[in-house]
Amino acid sequence: MAKKQKMSGAEAFIECLHEERVEVIFGLPGGAILPIYDELYDSDIRHILVRHEQAAAHAADGYARATGRVGVCMATSGPGATNLVTGIANAYMDSVPIVAFTGQVPTSMVGNDAFQEANITGITLPITKHNYLVKDAKMLPDIIKEAFYIASTGRPGPVLVDLPKNVQTEETEFEYPKSIQLRGYKPTSKGHPLQIKRAAKAITEAERPIIYAGGGVVISGAHAELRSLAETLMAPVTTTLLGIGTFPGTHPLSLGMVGMHGTKYANYAMMESDLIIAIGARFDDRVTGRLDSFAPNAKVIHIDIDPAEISKNVAAHIPIVGDAQNILKELIKELKPKPKSKWSEKIEKWKKEFPLEYDRKSKELKPQYVVEQIYDLCPDAIITTEVGQNQMWAAQYFKFTKPRTLISSGGLGTMGYGFPAAIGAKVGCPDKTVIDIAGDGSFLMNSQELATAVINDIPVKVAILNNKFLGMVRQWQELFYDKRYSATRLDTSPNFTKLAEAYGALGIEVTKPGEVRSAIEDAIDSDKPAVIDFQITPEENVFPMVPAGAAINEIIDYGEKT
Amino acid sequence: MKHTLSILVENKPGVLARVSGLFSRRGFNIDSLAVGITENPEISRMTIVVEGDDRILEQVTKQLNKLVDVIKVSDIKPESSIDRELALIKVEAGPKERSEVMQIADIFRARIIDVGTRTLVIEITGDVSKINAMTDLLRRFGIKEMVRTGKVSMLRGAKAVKEE
Ligand SMILES: Cc1ncc(C[n+]2csc(CCOP(=O)(O)OP(=O)(O)O)c2C)c(N)n1
Ligand SMILES: [Mg+2]
Numbered sequence: 001m002a003k004k005q006k007m008s009g010a011e012a013f014i015e016c017l018h019e020e021r022v023e024v025i026f027g028l029p030g031g032a033i034l035p036i037y038d039e040l041y042d043s044d045i046r047h048i049l050v051r052h053e054q055a056a057a058h059a060a061d062g063y064a065r066a067t068g069r070v071g072v073c074m075a076t077s078g079p080g081a082t083n084l085v086t087g088i089a090n091a092y093m094d095s096v097p098i099v100a101f102t103g104q105v106p107t108s109m110v111g112n113d114a115f116q117e118a119n120i121t122g123i124t125l126p127i128t129k130h131n132y133l134v135k136d137a138k139m140l141p142d143i144i145k146e147a148f149y150i151a152s153t154g155r156p157g158p159v160l161v162d163l164p165k166n167v168q169t170e171e172t173e174f175e176y177p178k179s180i181q182l183r184g185y186k187p188t189s190k191g192h193p194l195q196i197k198r199a200a201k202a203i204t205e206a207e208r209p210i211i212y213a214g215g216g217v218v219i220s221g222a223h224a225e226l227r228s229l230a231e232t233l234m235a236p237v238t239t240t241l242l243g244i245g246t247f248p249g250t251h252p253l254s255l256g257m258v259g260m261h262g263t264k265y266a267n268y269a270m271m272e273s274d275l276i277i278a279i280g281a282r283f284d285d286r287v288t289g290r291l292d293s294f295a296p297n298a299k300v301i302h303i304d305i306d307p308a309e310i311s312k313n314v315a316a317h318i319p320i321v322g323d324a325q326n327i328l329k330e331l332i333k334e335l336k337p338k339p340k341s342k343w344s345e346k347i348e349k350w351k352k353e354f355p356l357e358y359d360r361k362s363k364e365l366k367p368q369y370v371v372e373q374i375y376d377l378c379p380d381a382i383i384t385t386e387v388g389q390n391q392m393w394a395a396q397y398f399k400f401t402k403p404r405t406l407i408s409s410g411g412l413g414t415m416g417y418g419f420p421a422a423i424g425a426k427v428g429c430p431d432k433t434v435i436d437i438a439g440d441g442s443f444l445m446n447s448q449e450l451a452t453a454v455i456n457d458i459p460v461k462v463a464i465l466n467n468k469f470l471g472m473v474r475q476w477q478e479l480f481y482d483k484r485y486s487a488t489r490l491d492t493s494p495n496f497t498k499l500a501e502a503y504g505a506l507g508i509e510v511t512k513p514g515e516v517r518s519a520i521e522d523a524i525d526s527d528k529p530a531v532i533d534f535q536i537t538p539e540e541n542v543f544p545m546v547p548a549g550a551a552i553n554e555i556i557d558y559g560e561k562t
Numbered sequence: 563m564k565h566t567l568s569i570l571v572e573n574k575p576g577v578l579a580r581v582s583g584l585f586s587r588r589g590f591n592i593d594s595l596a597v598g599i600t601e602n603p604e605i606s607r608m609t610i611v612v613e614g615d616d617r618i619l620e621q622v623t624k625q626l627n628k629l630v631d632v633i634k635v636s637d638i639k640p641e642s643s644i645d646r647e648l649a650l651i652k653v654e655a656g657p658k659e660r661s662e663v664m665q666i667a668d669i670f671r672a673r674i675i676d677v678g679t680r681t682l683v684i685e686i687t688g689d690v691s692k693i694n695a696m697t698d699l700l701r702r703f704g705i706k707e708m709v710r711t712g713k714v715s716m717l718r719g720a721k722a723v724k725e726e
Contacts (some may be wrong), residue, residue, distance in 0.1 A: 124585050125580060130630040133576075176721060183638040183725055184572060308624035311617075 004175050005358035009137035010035040010168040013101075014043050016144035019176045022072050024048060024063065024427055025101075026056040032060015032078025033103030035168035048456055049429065051448040053080050055420035057087020058066055058446070060098045062421030064091075064383055065407045067428035071098040073235075077105055078116030081162075082123065083512070088412060090160045093411025094242060095215060097156035099147050106166040107135055121162050129157030130542050132162065137172035145177050154187025155306040156219060187305060191320045191327035199277075199301045199318045200334035202553060206299070208343045209235045212258065212287075215242030215410070216304060216324050218403045223247065226279065233338050236347050238266040240281050241395055242410045249318035249399035255347070256356075259287040260546045261392040264354035267552040270295055278302045280324045283313040284411070289552035303327050329550040356396055357543070357558040365466040365513050367536045371397035373516045374463060375394060377526060381433040382407060382425050386418040386442030388472035390465045393543040394437040416445025422460040423453055433461070433524060440466040440490055450503035453529040461523045462531045464496055467538045475541045479556075498532035508532045565619050566645070566715050569608040569626060570633040573599055580701045581608060584629065590614060590622050594647075594712035605633065605725070609714045624628060633702045636723045638715045648711045649693045650675075653686045654704035663703055670696045681706060689713075 007015070013036055017025075024046040029037040040047050053075040060071030071199045073085050081102040096272045104375075105114040110133075114469060121131045130150050131351065132143045147159040203209060218228055223246045230237045230253050238245040238255040247254055255266035270276065278299045279285070288294040302309070303324055304317035310319040320327050332401050358368040372382070375398045383398055384407040385391040391408055403454075407425055409417040422436040443464055453460055465471075474488040497507030506526045510519045510533065523530035543558040571577045578597060581656040585592050600607050612622060620635065626635045655663040656679075663682055668675055674687035684700075686693055689712055697705065717723060 121576065122579070125583050151579065182630060185630045306628070308621065308628055310624075 004173045007170055007174050008035065008039075008168065009140060009170055009172055010039040011164075012137060012140050012172055012174045013144070013163070013168065014039045014045065015174055016141055016176065017045055017072070020070070020144065020148045022070075022382070024061040025072045026050055026063075026072050026424065027074030028053050028056060028076070028080060030080045030103060030116070031285065032077035032105060032165050033074065033168070035165065036074070036101075036103070036163070036424050040494045041221045048423075048452065050420070050452050052446065053083035054087050055423070055446050055452065057084045057098065057100060057429070058090065058414075058417050058420035059424035060100070060423030061087060061091045061096045062346055062384060062426075063406055063428040064096050064098055064376065064528075065421070066425035066432075068404065069428070070148055071096070071424060072101070073098060074101040076103040076116065077120070077392050078118045081120040081298060082118050085123060085127070088124055090409055090412045091158040092127045092129070094159065094409065095156050095219060097151040098162045099151050101156060102160065102162050103168075104162045104164040107164045108166070110164065110229035118161065124160050127158070129161050131160040131162070133162045134167050137167050139175065140167070140172065141176050146180055146182065149180050149183060151181075154185075156306070179531045187306070188307075188321050189323040189326055191303070191322035191330060193330070195318060195320045196327065197334060199331060201317055202275060202301060203277065204415040205207070205231065207341065208273045209233060209275040209277060210269050210273040211235050211237040211277045211279065212239070212241040212270065213237060213243040213246050213279045214281025217243055217246040218280075218304070220280060220324035221403070222279070222328050222336075223403045225325055225332065227251075229277075229328055229332055229335075232332060232335055234340050234344055235277070236269055236344075237264070238270065240284070240287055240410070241408055243281060244395055244406045245400040245403045248401040250401055255351075259284075259552060260289070261396065261542050262552070263356060263396075264427065264444075264544050264555055264557060265347060265350035267546070267555055268350050271551070271553045273298045276300045278304070278316075279328070280304060282309045284311070288313060289546050289550055289554075291507055293551040342554045345485070346474065354557065358540075362537070363513070364537045365511060365516070365535060367393045367467070367534070367540055368397050369513060370416060370463065370465060370516055370534050370536065371437065374437070374520055375399055377517065377520050378433050378435065381435050382422075382429060384408065384418040384422040384434065384436045386436065386438045387413045387415045388439045388442060388470065389467070389475065389540070389542045390437050390439040390442070390471070392472075393465065396542075398437075415439070415442035417442075419443060419446050419460070419462060420449050423449060423458050424461070426458050435461045435463055437470060438464045440461050440464055440468060440496070441470045444494075447499065450505050450529060450531070451499060459527055461529070463520075464472045464531065464533050466533050466535050468492060470540060471540075474539070474543070478539070478541070479545075479559060480547070488508055496531055496533040504517060504528070506530035511535045514553065545553055563613070563615060565612050565614070566625075566638045566640070566643070566713065567612060567623070567634045568638050569610060569611045570600070570716055570723065570725055571606050571608060572631040572633065573604050573606040574631060574672065575605065579697050580629050580631060581610075581626065582713075584625055585610075585622070588621065589623055590618060594710075596712035596714050611713055633725045634723065638717065638723070643715045643717050645689045645713050645715045646687055647693055647713045648685070648687045649697070650709045651686065651697060651700060651705060652707040653682050653684060653700050654680060654706055655682045656680050659703055663700065666696065666699050672696065684707070
């Protein structure tokens with residue numbers, strides 16, 4: 001591209017996206033973004049038309065989580081922009097790099113309650129890492145470069161760029177900046193050497209260490225270092241929901257997930273440890289349970305790129321701010337291998353004593369069985385989830401071995417996330433099998449995206465664990481509200497097979513355990529998007545479970561009475 | 563405990579909303595806030611007085627630092643800084659009270675900047691406690707209106723709160 005070419009704001013926008021190597025945009029047009037859509041028409045950037053803007057944001061998010069690249073979504077002003085809000089909040093809570101572009105009314109009309117005007121920069125202030133209202137086309141290159149840089153560096157997160165219509169049409173001289181000047185934004189990536197030495201000393205002295213890994217390990221790409229740390233120390237590894245896949249679920253040192261629906265042994269190990277090595281995790285309340293009784297004897301080493309996470313919930317004795325991979329590399333150099341210990345034996349005993357359990361002999365269709373079969377048939381798939389019981393069964397029973405293979409809404413817990421996220425993941429990783437493990441309630445929150453998947457030939461698979469309930473809420477009502485199922489029955493509508501077929505996707509209904517494997521195989525073998533309606537035991541519960549407000553070792557197991 | 567934060571920010575539209583929004587969203591209470599440009603017109607300084615223990619202060623500071631438009635946050639300690647606030651106070655003072663009010667103003671080295679038939683407007687500059695002391699004394703005459711700028715602070719000596 002020659003220097004300083006004259007062009008419209010919309011053309012400059014497309015050039016900026018080329019510079020950022022954007023290959024795909026998820027979006028839906030409208031009046032205020034028409035000039036950009038007109039330019040997109042001739043562009044080689046792929047645009048995937050969604051059927052609701054929420055799905056555009058989730059698809060960009062799923063794309064970002066699956067590939068590690070920045071996801072891009074786009075919407076018009078007003079309702080288009082506000083429809084993105086849930087997806088942006090979701091990406092914010094889970095630190096996902098997306099850039100959202102929204103059309104806006106012309107600058108001369110901003111602030112006048114013009115048709116389809118919404119103050120989207122104001123609305124998204126608390127749920128974006130940063131946002132911009134572009135007031136002049138000549139600002140576009142700087143702002144777009146900054147947007148991608150901010151979204152993808154440090155602790156990643158969503159950035160929104162609001163584009164008034166006149167900015168898209170006015171003529172400007174285009175030149176893409178080579179560098180970025182941001183006085184107020186300088187993320188730390190290298191850990192402080194003294195802190196790393198202190199951490200190494202604490203680790204050497206610890207008798208009952210546990211590694212607690214979160215989504216930051218995925219983002220940093222520190223899974224290999226994590227594994228080498230664990231194997232050097234022979235220390236058990238537990239993960240958060242978003243940390244799943246950073247350490248192989250099949251590894252002898254793996255404790256699986258910790259917290260509210262974590263394994264009993266992970267929770268016991270956390271509570272009894274004398275040293276927690278937290279890496280890219282933020283001690284969320286779903287992890288810690290009642291804070292004042294959390295891990296009473298543990299020192300805490302907290303490695304995180306975001307200084308604001310250190311000592312926010314749990315006081316850190318040895319904070320190390322920086323990039324997890326960098327820090328772990330340095331830390332490992334300071335450590336000597338440790339043999340198995342009494343602590344290892346204790347943990348192995350717990351693992352034998354308290355395995356994940358469900359009624360394996362049942363003639364009914366059990367959701368846990370379904371997930372196990374999906375794992376057995378497609379161990380290398382990318383799994384997205386909806387929110388609720390389906391999400392927890394996916395996290396518990398699929399043995400993830402690689403990062404970026406579980407894509408789930410953790411912080412916000414957004415029903416309706418999994419399906420559009422699966423579409424985004426499949427677009428980013430076309431050679432992978434992508435399966436949304438869904439609930440019947442959640443799936444309906446974005447099922448219109450079946451049209452997107454079919455028309456754009458994005459063959460994602462949806463495995464609905466259909467319990468005819470807003471199951472997770474029903475579970476709480478069963479356990480804590482006397483089985484008063486207020487507004488949680490979904491009954492039998494719709495017929496998901498027919499719904500799938502109405503869109504031109506494959507629909508398969510499964511009512512018996514014996515049909516599970518062939519249904520999965522048929523769905524995977526089909527080159528179409530497919531929906532499998534697994535009609536599972538309606539009142540199956542997720543166990544183990546730590547009741548809200550309890551300590552994480554006060555845990556109810558399968559078959560235990562409450 | 564009250565803390566005074568001196569915050570350097572980009573002089574850009576929306577910055578005030580970002581900073582003040584962060585305080586309310588995270589449940590931190592702002593006691594006073596003063597904003598103005600600095601020696602560099604691209605940079606503004608906010609002086610914010612916030613109530614809270616050290617833990618809260620640490621969170622506030624870290625969260626502020628995460629804002630892209632925030633360049634630097636310093637906790638200004640009273641022992642190493644000078645503080646000033648300016649207040650305009652409209653006091654009810656007819657011919658009978660006028661001289662007494664003027665005397666009080668004089669003692670505090672405040673100035674009378676407007677005289678009406680029934681009111682005086684006093685301008686006072688000083689640290690927060692001085693302004694409080696004077697307003698306490700004036701209250702019995704009747705304060706019709708008061709405008710305060712909020713505190714501004716600066717480090718003593720050659721040191722300055724600057725971007726690194
Ligand atoms: C958008 C949204 N609304 C409400 C909730 C509260 N909620 C959490 S889980 C759940 C039930 C989800 O039902 P379903 O998708 O059928 O999943 P199940 O728990 O039955 O597997 C609800 C309503 C939520 N997380 N997200
Ligand atoms: Mg359900």
